[in-house]
Amino acid sequence: MSAVSRRAGRFSAGRAEEAQRRLGALVEIRELPSFPPRVVAGVDVHYEGSRACAAVAFLEYASLRELKTTTALSYSPLDYFPGFLAFKEAPAIFKALERCEKPDVLLVNGHGVCHPRGCGLATHVGVVEKVPTIGVALGPLAGARPGSFAKIERGQSSLYVSVGNLITLEQAEKVVRRLLAPESKLPLPLYLAHRAARLAARSRG
Protein backbone atom coordinates (compact mmCIF):
# COMPACT_ATOMS: atom_id res chain seq x y z
CA MET A 1 0.00 0.00 0.00
CA SER A 2 1.45 3.29 -1.07
CA ALA A 3 1.56 5.84 1.73
CA VAL A 4 0.14 8.58 -0.44
CA SER A 5 -2.80 6.79 -1.98
CA ARG A 6 -3.96 4.75 0.97
CA ARG A 7 -5.20 6.55 4.00
CA ALA A 8 -4.74 3.93 6.66
CA GLY A 9 -4.12 6.44 9.44
CA ARG A 10 -3.94 4.78 12.83
CA PHE A 11 -6.05 1.88 11.62
CA SER A 12 -5.11 -1.39 13.27
CA ALA A 13 -6.64 -4.52 11.80
CA GLY A 14 -6.14 -6.36 15.07
CA ARG A 15 -8.05 -3.83 17.14
CA ALA A 16 -10.71 -3.53 14.45
CA GLU A 17 -11.25 -7.29 14.42
CA GLU A 18 -11.60 -7.27 18.19
CA ALA A 19 -14.21 -4.51 17.96
CA GLN A 20 -16.11 -6.47 15.32
CA ARG A 21 -16.18 -9.62 17.44
CA ARG A 22 -17.40 -7.57 20.38
CA LEU A 23 -20.17 -5.92 18.37
CA GLY A 24 -21.02 -9.15 16.58
CA ALA A 25 -21.66 -10.84 19.93
CA LEU A 26 -24.36 -8.26 20.65
CA VAL A 27 -26.48 -9.01 17.58
CA GLU A 28 -30.07 -9.94 18.37
CA ILE A 29 -31.82 -12.01 15.73
CA ARG A 30 -35.54 -11.72 16.41
CA GLU A 31 -38.72 -10.74 14.60
CA LEU A 32 -39.56 -7.07 14.24
CA PRO A 33 -41.95 -5.85 16.95
CA SER A 34 -44.43 -5.05 14.19
CA PHE A 35 -44.59 -6.60 10.73
CA PRO A 36 -44.87 -5.41 8.08
CA PRO A 37 -42.94 -2.26 9.03
CA ARG A 38 -44.57 1.13 8.48
CA VAL A 39 -41.51 3.27 7.70
CA VAL A 40 -38.34 1.91 6.11
CA ALA A 41 -35.16 3.73 5.14
CA GLY A 42 -31.98 3.14 3.21
CA VAL A 43 -28.59 4.66 3.92
CA ASP A 44 -25.61 5.13 1.61
CA VAL A 45 -22.41 7.14 1.52
CA HIS A 46 -20.90 8.96 -1.45
CA TYR A 47 -17.32 10.17 -1.65
CA GLU A 48 -15.88 13.28 -3.29
CA GLY A 49 -12.16 13.24 -2.74
CA SER A 50 -11.65 13.38 1.01
CA ARG A 51 -15.23 14.44 1.73
CA ALA A 52 -18.04 12.03 2.46
CA CYS A 53 -21.77 12.54 2.26
CA ALA A 54 -24.23 10.14 3.88
CA ALA A 55 -27.92 10.12 2.96
CA VAL A 56 -30.85 8.42 4.66
CA ALA A 57 -33.92 8.01 2.42
CA PHE A 58 -37.27 7.28 4.12
CA LEU A 59 -40.19 5.46 2.49
CA GLU A 60 -43.65 4.39 3.57
CA TYR A 61 -43.45 0.60 3.23
CA ALA A 62 -47.08 0.00 2.22
CA SER A 63 -47.20 2.60 -0.56
CA LEU A 64 -43.50 2.98 -1.42
CA ARG A 65 -44.14 6.71 -1.14
CA GLU A 66 -40.99 8.77 -0.55
CA LEU A 67 -41.23 10.53 2.79
CA LYS A 68 -38.02 12.51 3.26
CA THR A 69 -34.27 12.39 2.94
CA THR A 70 -31.66 13.46 5.46
CA THR A 71 -28.03 14.11 4.48
CA ALA A 72 -24.85 14.88 6.38
CA LEU A 73 -21.46 15.97 5.10
CA SER A 74 -18.41 14.59 6.86
CA TYR A 75 -14.84 13.52 6.33
CA SER A 76 -13.74 10.24 4.81
CA PRO A 77 -11.38 8.84 7.45
CA LEU A 78 -10.05 5.70 5.83
CA ASP A 79 -9.68 3.74 2.64
CA TYR A 80 -11.63 0.59 2.07
CA PHE A 81 -10.23 -2.70 3.30
CA PRO A 82 -12.16 -5.91 2.62
CA GLY A 83 -13.88 -6.97 5.82
CA PHE A 84 -13.61 -3.53 7.36
CA LEU A 85 -16.04 -1.41 5.37
CA ALA A 86 -17.69 -0.15 8.56
CA PHE A 87 -14.56 1.68 9.65
CA LYS A 88 -14.75 3.70 6.46
CA GLU A 89 -18.49 4.33 6.22
CA ALA A 90 -20.07 4.05 9.66
CA PRO A 91 -18.90 7.44 11.00
CA ALA A 92 -20.64 9.27 8.14
CA ILE A 93 -23.74 7.13 8.62
CA PHE A 94 -23.89 7.87 12.35
CA LYS A 95 -23.76 11.60 11.65
CA ALA A 96 -26.71 11.39 9.27
CA LEU A 97 -28.70 9.16 11.64
CA GLU A 98 -28.25 11.73 14.41
CA ARG A 99 -30.29 14.14 12.34
CA CYS A 100 -33.45 12.08 11.93
CA GLU A 101 -35.83 9.71 13.64
CA LYS A 102 -35.14 6.00 13.44
CA PRO A 103 -37.09 4.05 10.81
CA ASP A 104 -38.78 0.76 11.70
CA VAL A 105 -36.04 -0.93 9.71
CA LEU A 106 -32.93 0.42 7.99
CA LEU A 107 -31.41 -1.04 4.83
CA VAL A 108 -27.64 -0.76 4.60
CA ASN A 109 -25.47 -1.13 1.52
CA GLY A 110 -23.17 -3.93 2.69
CA HIS A 111 -23.29 -7.17 4.66
CA GLY A 112 -24.77 -7.82 8.07
CA VAL A 113 -23.86 -11.01 9.94
CA CYS A 114 -22.73 -12.52 6.63
CA HIS A 115 -19.17 -11.57 7.49
CA PRO A 116 -16.01 -13.35 8.71
CA ARG A 117 -16.53 -12.05 12.25
CA GLY A 118 -20.30 -11.76 12.05
CA CYS A 119 -20.16 -7.99 11.93
CA GLY A 120 -20.46 -6.31 8.54
CA LEU A 121 -21.48 -2.69 8.09
CA ALA A 122 -25.20 -3.33 8.58
CA THR A 123 -24.56 -5.13 11.85
CA HIS A 124 -22.06 -2.54 13.02
CA VAL A 125 -24.62 0.23 12.46
CA GLY A 126 -27.56 -1.77 13.81
CA VAL A 127 -25.85 -2.75 17.05
CA VAL A 128 -24.41 0.68 17.80
CA GLU A 129 -27.66 2.49 16.98
CA LYS A 130 -29.90 -0.22 18.44
CA VAL A 131 -32.02 -0.17 15.30
CA PRO A 132 -33.24 -3.04 13.11
CA THR A 133 -30.98 -3.26 10.05
CA ILE A 134 -30.77 -5.37 6.90
CA GLY A 135 -27.53 -5.87 4.98
CA VAL A 136 -27.85 -5.78 1.18
CA ALA A 137 -24.81 -6.38 -1.01
CA LEU A 138 -24.22 -7.08 -4.70
CA GLY A 139 -21.50 -9.63 -4.05
CA PRO A 140 -20.36 -12.12 -1.40
CA LEU A 141 -17.56 -11.49 1.02
CA ALA A 142 -14.75 -14.03 1.28
CA GLY A 143 -14.67 -15.81 4.59
CA ALA A 144 -18.33 -15.11 5.32
CA ARG A 145 -20.14 -17.63 7.47
CA PRO A 146 -22.12 -20.08 5.32
CA GLY A 147 -25.90 -20.05 5.64
CA SER A 148 -25.94 -16.53 7.04
CA PHE A 149 -27.54 -14.93 4.03
CA ALA A 150 -30.28 -15.22 1.41
CA LYS A 151 -29.34 -14.90 -2.23
CA ILE A 152 -31.85 -13.18 -4.50
CA GLU A 153 -31.17 -13.85 -8.19
CA ARG A 154 -31.92 -10.84 -10.37
CA GLY A 155 -31.05 -11.51 -14.00
CA GLN A 156 -27.43 -10.42 -14.42
CA SER A 157 -26.71 -9.63 -10.81
CA SER A 158 -27.65 -11.12 -7.47
CA LEU A 159 -28.43 -9.63 -4.10
CA TYR A 160 -26.97 -10.99 -0.87
CA VAL A 161 -29.33 -10.26 2.00
CA SER A 162 -28.37 -10.79 5.62
CA VAL A 163 -29.54 -9.83 9.08
CA GLY A 164 -27.96 -6.66 10.37
CA ASN A 165 -29.63 -6.59 13.77
CA LEU A 166 -33.02 -7.00 15.42
CA ILE A 167 -34.73 -8.86 12.57
CA THR A 168 -34.87 -12.43 11.22
CA LEU A 169 -33.41 -13.49 7.89
CA GLU A 170 -36.90 -14.48 6.71
CA GLN A 171 -38.31 -11.02 7.42
CA ALA A 172 -35.25 -9.35 5.97
CA GLU A 173 -35.66 -11.21 2.69
CA LYS A 174 -39.38 -10.39 2.55
CA VAL A 175 -38.68 -6.71 3.07
CA VAL A 176 -35.98 -6.61 0.41
CA ARG A 177 -38.14 -8.45 -2.14
CA ARG A 178 -40.96 -6.01 -1.52
CA LEU A 179 -38.62 -3.06 -2.10
CA LEU A 180 -37.03 -4.29 -5.32
CA ALA A 181 -37.31 -1.70 -8.08
CA PRO A 182 -36.93 -2.29 -11.82
CA GLU A 183 -34.79 0.83 -12.20
CA SER A 184 -32.03 -0.39 -9.92
CA LYS A 185 -30.03 -3.42 -8.87
CA LEU A 186 -30.48 -2.31 -5.27
CA PRO A 187 -33.82 -2.05 -3.45
CA LEU A 188 -35.59 1.30 -3.71
CA PRO A 189 -34.49 2.88 -0.39
CA LEU A 190 -30.84 2.20 -1.18
CA TYR A 191 -31.23 3.47 -4.72
CA LEU A 192 -32.76 6.72 -3.44
CA ALA A 193 -30.13 7.10 -0.73
CA HIS A 194 -27.38 6.48 -3.27
CA ARG A 195 -28.72 9.20 -5.55
CA ALA A 196 -29.37 11.66 -2.72
CA ALA A 197 -25.87 11.23 -1.31
CA ARG A 198 -24.30 11.88 -4.70
CA LEU A 199 -26.46 14.95 -5.36
CA ALA A 200 -25.86 16.43 -1.91
CA ALA A 201 -22.12 15.88 -2.14
CA ARG A 202 -22.07 17.77 -5.41
CA SER A 203 -24.41 20.64 -4.55
CA ARG A 204 -23.27 21.24 -1.00
CA GLY A 205 -19.59 20.45 -1.53
Add this chain to the structure above:
DNA sequence: GCGACAG
Protein backbone atom coordinates in the same frame (compact mmCIF):
# COMPACT_ATOMS: atom_id res chain seq x y z
C1' DG B 1 4.10 -13.62 -8.83
C1' DC B 2 -0.98 -14.55 -8.83
C1' DG B 3 -5.42 -13.98 -7.08
C1' DA B 4 -8.97 -11.26 -4.64
C1' DC B 5 -12.78 -10.25 -0.83
C1' DA B 6 -19.14 -5.61 0.76
C1' DG B 7 -18.11 -0.32 -0.75
Add this chain to the structure above:
DNA sequence: ATCTTGTCGC
Protein backbone atom coordinates in the same frame (compact mmCIF):
# COMPACT_ATOMS: atom_id res chain seq x y z
C1' DA C 1 -16.10 3.34 -4.19
C1' DT C 2 -13.68 6.22 -8.21
C1' DC C 3 -11.17 7.38 -12.76
C1' DT C 4 -14.33 7.64 -17.61
C1' DT C 5 -15.99 6.74 -24.10
C1' DG C 6 -17.20 3.91 -26.67
C1' DT C 7 -18.52 -0.60 -27.23
C1' DC C 8 -19.94 -5.64 -27.01
C1' DG C 9 -24.02 -8.49 -26.28
C1' DC C 10 -28.94 -9.74 -25.25
